[in-house]
Amino acid sequence: MSIFEKLSEKGHEQIVFCNDPDSGLKAIIAIHDTNIGPALGGCRMWNYKSEKDALRDVLRLSRGMSYKAAVAGLNLGGGKSVIIGDAKKEKSELLFRSFGRFVEGLAGRYITAEDVGTSVKDMEWVRMETQYVTGISRALGGSGDPSPVTAFGTYMGMKAAVKYKLGLDNLSGLKVSVQGVGHVGYYLCKHLYEEGAEIFATDIDQDTLQKVVKEFGVKEVAIDEIYGLDVDIYAPCALGATINDDTIPKLKAVIIAGAANNQLESESKHGQAIRKSGILYAPDYAINAGGLINVANEMERYNRERAFMQAEGIYDTLMTIFSLADKEDVPTNVAADQVAMQRVESLSKLKSIFLTRKNPMIKRDAW
Numbered sequence: 346m347s348i349f350e351k352l353s354e355k356g357h358e359q360i361v362f363c364n365d366p367d368s369g370l371k372a373i374i375a376i377h378d379t380n381i382g383p384a385l386g387g388c389r390m391w392n393y394k395s396e397k398d399a400l401r402d403v404l405r406l407s408r409g410m411s412y413k414a415a416v417a418g419l420n421l422g423g424g425k426s427v428i429i430g431d432a433k434k435e436k437s438e439l440l441f442r443s444f445g446r447f448v449e450g451l452a453g454r455y456i457t458a459e460d461v462g463t464s465v466k467d468m469e470w471v472r473m474e475t476q477y478v479t480g481i482s483r484a485l486g487g488s489g490d491p492s493p494v495t496a497f498g499t500y501m502g503m504k505a506a507v508k509y510k511l512g513l514d515n516l517s518g519l520k521v522s523v524q525g526v527g528h529v530g531y532y533l534c535k536h537l538y539e540e541g542a543e544i545f546a547t548d549i550d551q552d553t554l555q556k557v558v559k560e561f562g563v564k565e566v567a568i569d570e571i572y573g574l575d576v577d578i579y580a581p582c583a584l585g586a587t588i589n590d591d592t593i594p595k596l597k598a599v600i601i602a603g604a605a606n607n608q609l610e611s612e613s614k615h616g617q618a619i620r621k622s623g624i625l626y627a628p629d630y631a632i633n634a635g636g637l638i639n640v641a642n643e644m645e646r647y648n649r650e651r652a653f654m655q656a657e658g659i660y661d662t663l664m665t666i667f668s669l670a671d672k673e674d675v676p677t678n679v680a681a682d683q684v685a686m687q688r689v690e691s692l693s694k695l696k697s698i699f700l701t702r703k704n705p706m707i708k709r710d711a712w
């Protein structure tokens with residue numbers, strides 16, 4: 346398939362190949378859609394086996410960002426970038442500043458942030474060359490760690506699922522299993538504890554696990570035990586692809602609501618399978634959008650209170666998705682895509698107004 350055919354296949358607007366022999370930078374920036382705003386998405390540094398793999402990944406991830414931003418109600422499009430290289434050995438100030446210059450060259454069509462393999466520190470180097478970067482530390486006026494906002498949004502999404510599936514207004518007395526109690530899982534346990542849920546958790550890191558056991562009375566369970574627990578809600582907050590052929594038959598939970606990315610091993614197959622088994626699934630990119638909401642807030646002078654307020658909206662977003670799924674008789678992940686696509690399509694006519702009014706960072710003449 347030619348590059349242009351590849352772009353057209355899933356509606357991508359632009360790919361930028363960045364090559365700088367002086368710094369060793371080999372990067373690809375993919376802009377999927379800018380109809381409702383500039384394309385925001387993290388910069389991943391990964392030792393890809395081939396350039397083809399890197400291109401495939403950046404195209405897939407940038408498209409995912411369009412859906413995530415649209416469903417979260419943000420005035421942003423979808424983009425992503427990948428730097429080809431070993432994040433443990435090949436990082437340097439020169440590399441990230443060089444990358445920053447390429448981002449600056451796009452004049453705001455793409456806004457970068459940290460992602461797998463990159464850190465806040467790397468983004469601070471990027472920031473020396475471009476203003477189009479988010480996820481900067483609080484000390485430098487940025488939004489800092491997004492995990493508390495992600496966890497709060499996940500908690501709100503879980504409450505929506507409980508209301509929709511069980512008709513309950515709170516989580517008191519419900520049993521919740523949390524897989525992974527790292528950055529997001531920790532704060533999620535805190536919300537669950539404060540609302541009186543009974544929490545079961547697992548983590549491969551014993552220190553991390555013991556922290557929530559001590560602070561929130563969490564009951565620890567073994568790694569493999571998490572799927573078959575007799576609980577109401579399963580909250581995946583560690584890895585992707587945990588909803589698959591092996592785990593679905595084991596699940597006793599009637600709700601899946603967690604922060605992990607890419608929870609369904611196969612979007613089409615396993616979305617359908619969990620619907621069939623009567624489990625209500627809160628689509629990952631809709632329930633974990635708090636992190637994106639947090640960095641998006643950085644673009645309009647970061648305000649933590651506003652970020653939390655917007656993350657509260659995840660409750661209503663999920664209610665809309667659940668109702669649509671039932672109305673159309675489709676899996677909730679399909680309904681989420683429909684909500685996202687519909688928003689992009691209906692707002693695409695407002696392109697110019699959104700770019701100039703809602704995003705002060707974007708200069709009108711840059712477009």
Ligand code: NAD
Pocket residue numbers: 491492493495524525526527528529530547548549550553568582583584585604605606633634635636637
């Ligand atoms: P994290 O690395 O801080 O926490 C993940 C935890 O999972 C760690 O404590 C790790 O030890 C544990 N873990 C790893 N493998 C495990 C296994 N097999 N079983 C049980 N526990 C295991 O990451 P995080 O920032 O808390 O993010 C958690 C998930 O949420 C990730 O999938 C991430 O992509 C997603 N997410 C995070 C944010 C955010 O704001 N941090 C935003 C959106 C999505």
